[in-house]
Amino acid sequence: MMLGGGGLPAILGQAAPPRWQAKTVRLFLRHTWTTTMGSYEYRDTVHVRFEHDGVVGYGEGAPIVRYKEDAPSTKHAVESLFSWLESVNPWQFAKVMDEVTRRLPGHWAAKAAIDIALMDWVTQRLGIPLYRYFGLDPAATPLTSFSIGIDRPDKIKEKVQEAEPYPILKIKVGVPGDEDIIEAVRSVTNKPIRVDANEGWPDKELALRKIRWLEKAGVELVEQPMPAPMIEETRWLRQRVHVPLIADEAALRPEDLPRLREAYDGVNVKLDKCGGILAAWRMIQLARALGMKVMLGCMVSSSVSITAAAHLAPLVDYADLDGNLLVANDPFVGVRVEHGRLILPDRPGLGVVPVREHNPWA
């Protein structure tokens, strides 16, 4: 007897050969999304589909502009591996991902898309939700924050009011006038707020002034206050402030962590930066071994990528998994958020299901 849903077609001799496909999906944003890096009405992510033995695994990668990734090159990178991927044994997924890393220098979103589809397929075949593969308690997910992009103070107030169901807010700053943004937020809510400066304060004295001011405004943590290369200056800053400093742009992959441990209290782990679920798990374990706090973050993406990350959320201190909530045409449903709590699907695999009217694979 074979495991999972793949048994019957195989027994009936209907099993099709393994097949990988990729597609770019345009995700339209509910609000124009502005950070220190730019302003967007939509984001394109690359979706992949892996079908084998009657089971379909879904994956997604969100190319990160900051690292010179885009959807066409990500899709091309993924597709360049398809004929090889169709020849390998997916049960040897860890070996397969090591080989993907070797064959595909850079292209972290492409790696993430392949890894997510593989792990979805494997855990569906095992008949277990992904969190169970890692031995995790789905009730132990932290509350997720909801992100508010840079905007005029009156628009910020509106967005904060719209974000009423979410108990923690993550506010994008790092621009001139960012005190006005925080004052606008504080004028309408006293919820916990986290701040992401996206490398916006390139001077340590400026960063110190900003953070001391933010501490008085009751900010819980500050993400990436200074540019990623300014590790020494960030170490200096950390010695002078009380709130935890979290590395995002400075910490892409596990190997970045040892040199950051003196400068940052924690790290924001994202599947699209490190190359997928297996790499994110390793990065979380290493951060723990180094005594660092862990945030699980995301890019703007659909419920495929967000749900994949959410299955690891029981391992972390802070969740910032709202990328799908910012999208108006999410092609999948998966993890849900209730009063800020991440509710993991109980179905085998990622547990994501295409939404009929937006299904990219229909």
Ligand code: MG
């Ligand atoms: Mg960030």
